[in-house]
Amino acid sequence: MREQIFEKSYRRVASAIEEKRIVSRQRAYLEPRIDIENLDIEILSFPVAILLVKLMDDPLLASRYSIAESKRAAAFLKRENDEKIIYLATTTFNWNVSLNSDITSRYKAYAFMIDFPSYLKNVPEYSPKWKLVNRILYKGNVLLTKQDLVRLMEEAIKDRILQQVLKRQNFQLPEDAAAKWVNKIEEKWKKYKSRISLRKPVKLSEDAYPPCIVSLIEDVKAGKNISHAGRFVLAAFLINIGMSPDEVLEIFKSSPDFNESIARYQVEHIAGLRGSRIRYSPFKCENMKSYGLCRYDDVLCKGIKHPLQFYYKRASRRRYGDKIHEN
Numbered sequence: 001m002r003e004q005i006f007e008k009s010y011r012r013v014a015s016a017i018e019e020k021r022i023v024s025r026q027r028a029y030l031e032p033r034i035d036i037e038n039l040d041i042e043i044l045s046f047p048v049a050i051l052l053v054k055l056m057d058d059p060l061l062a063s064r065y066s067i068a069e070s071k072r073a074a075a076f077l078k079r080e081n082d083e084k085i086i087y088l089a090t091t092t093f094n095w096n097v098s099l100n101s102d103i104t105s106r107y108k109a110y111a112f113m114i115d116f117p118s119y120l121k122n123v124p125e126y127s128p129k130w131k132l133v134n135r136i137l138y139k140g141n142v143l144l145t146k147q148d149l150v151r152l153m154e155e156a157i158k159d160r161i162l163q164q165v166l167k168r169q170n171f172q173l174p175e176d177a178a179a180k181w182v183n184k185i186e187e188k189w190k191k192y193k194s195r196i197s198l199r200k201p202v203k204l205s206e207d208a209y210p211p212c213i214v215s216l217i218e219d220v221k222a223g224k225n226i227s228h229a230g231r232f233v234l235a236a237f238l239i240n241i242g243m244s245p246d247e248v249l250e251i252f253k254s255s256p257d258f259n260e261s262i263a264r265y266q267v268e269h270i271a272g273l274r275g276s277r278i279r280y281s282p283f284k285c286e287n288m289k290s291y292g293l294c295r296y297d298d299v300l301c302k303g304i305k306h307p308l309q310f311y312y313k314r315a316s317r318r319r320y321g322d323k324i325h326e327n
């Protein structure tokens with residue numbers, strides 16, 4: 001039985017690596033399935049898979065595995081009835097979710113509502129759909145479709161699994177037995193990891209920052225409260241030129257209302273490490289102007305359409321000794 005559990009656990013992790021989701025061995029079944037005939041193995045394979053990923057000690061794999069498992073859980077949730085989903089959301093995550101029973105026909109499509117703080121804490125991605133201004137508020141709650149609520153839960157499940165994998169704790173696995181499976185995972189992961197296009201670290205050239213970014217950094221360092229759009233632009237710019245979320249957070253630490261956990265959540269979203277997995281770009285110059293963030297310089301910004309274009313142009317000039325000709 002022990003080997004069967006390890007094998008099933010290994011298959012969960014291998015599937016996350018290969019397919020970015022947990023699929024059944026019979027590929028005909030694209031929808032996730034539970035192996036009812038071997039329920040003990042099925043249940044135990046989950047915590048053992050977490051331990052195997054933990055032993056790998058690789059945050060990238062931890063993230064890939066957590067996403068795959070959360071997608072599987074979301075697929076199961078979609079099949080559940082409304083009451084069961086509410087029960088799971090309230091008991092597992094302590095969210096204030098209820099059925100939207102008091103609705104006019106206009107909002108019929110929104111079967112659920114969630115309280116404001118739970119919504120804000122669990123917004124899965126930075127996209128117009130999830131912005132509060134684009135949501136329907138009803139008696140202090142945000143209205144959600146079933147799909148929305150499942151998506152919020154998927155994100156919370158991912159975070160919870162990730163915490164489990166990354167948490168430092170003493171645990172015991174029969175080492176000789178685990179080693180074989182950890183090696184197998186390592187072999188498989190090596191191949192895929194090298195294919196994942198990680199951005200090459202770039203040497204940061206602060207003197208190539210455009211005036212708009214210099215101004216935002218000065219404001220943050222001076223402890224001024226900068227607008228939401230300004231924070232977004234600054235974080236997105238720094239991430240896109242190769243800074244890590246930790247390095248970006250260091251800069252934001254001087255903000256008067258700095259809250260590490262909220263800021264980390266937002267910066268990781270912008271970096272594409274959470275939610276939609278999209279790495280966001282700062283606004284183009286035209287939009288920077290409309291947000292009042294542009295600090296146009298007659299000489300430096302001539303012909304520039306995007307702050308990143310400014311940066312790369314100047315940074316490569318420095319690298320190649322100003323030999324690049326402007327078109």
Ligand code: SF4
Pocket residue numbers: 210211212213284285288289293294295296297301304305306307310
């Ligand atoms: S023109 Fe563009 S790069 Fe220059 S300051 Fe304005 S927004 Fe920044």
